[in-house]
Amino acid sequence: MNNLIKISGIITESIVDGPGIRYVVFFQGCHHNCPGCQNIHSHNCDGGYFKNIDEIIDEINYNKLITGVTISGGEPFLQPDKLFILLTKIKCIFKFSIIVYTGYIFEDLLKINSYYIKKSLNIIDFIIDGRFEVDKKTFLFPFIGSWNQRIINVKNTFKSGVISLEILNK
Numbered sequence: 001m002n003n004l005i006k007i008s009g010i011i012t013e014s015i016v017d018g019p020g021i022r023y024v025v026f027f028q029g030c031h032h033n034c035p036g037c038q039n040i041h042s043h044n045c046d047g048g049y050f051k052n053i054d055e056i057i058d059e060i061n062y063n064k065l066i067t068g069v070t071i072s073g074g075e076p077f078l079q080p081d082k083l084f085i086l087l088t089k090i091k092c093i094f095k096f097s098i099i100v101y102t103g104y105i106f107e108d109l110l111k112i113n114s115y116y117i118k119k120s121l122n123i124i125d126f127i128i129d130g131r132f133e134v135d136k137k138t139f140l141f142p143f144i145g146s147w148n149q150r151i152i153n154v155k156n157t158f159k160s161g162v163i164s165l166e167i168l169n170k
């Protein structure tokens with residue numbers, strides 16, 4: 001397996017994709033087709049460009065201001081093997097909190113029969129789940145686009161067996 005992820009872009013210092021100053025990787029490719037999506041350029045699986053995971057790790061390491069990492073898209077779980085490698089390296093090297101956005105409902109993610117998705121879920125701290133629904137658009141809560149989306153504390157959820165919702169402050 002090579003170390004290349006298909007991405008649509010990177011923001012090296014974001015304050016809108018989770019608490020603190022976060023390095024954000026936008027994966028390329030999404031099949032959810034949410035009306036009103038602001039990342040339409042990230043939908044086409046043939047679009048975007050390849051970036052080496054080790055290059056991402058080097059960039060994170062170089063910037064001492066970064067306090068966390070967010071994976072967005074696109075749909076990150078469409079490249080589960082690459083997602084797993086990236087998450088593993090981030091967690092091993094930096095111990096940063098990791099947020100992953102997905103258009104899947106968390107419960108549906110659990111049903112997907114994929115080794116790498118299951119392994120990735122064991123690394124992720126918070127998942128922000130669900131498609132963007134334009135009629136539920138909200139600016140009231142930080143880090144979500146529409147009020148159907150949930151911020152899920154993944155570790156607490158696995159520990160308790162029930163969905164553990166989280167409010168993340170800026």
Ligand code: SF4
Nearest residue numbers: 030033034037074103
């Ligand atoms: S899941 Fe995200 S990237 Fe995909 S269409 Fe919906 S809002 Fe856009």
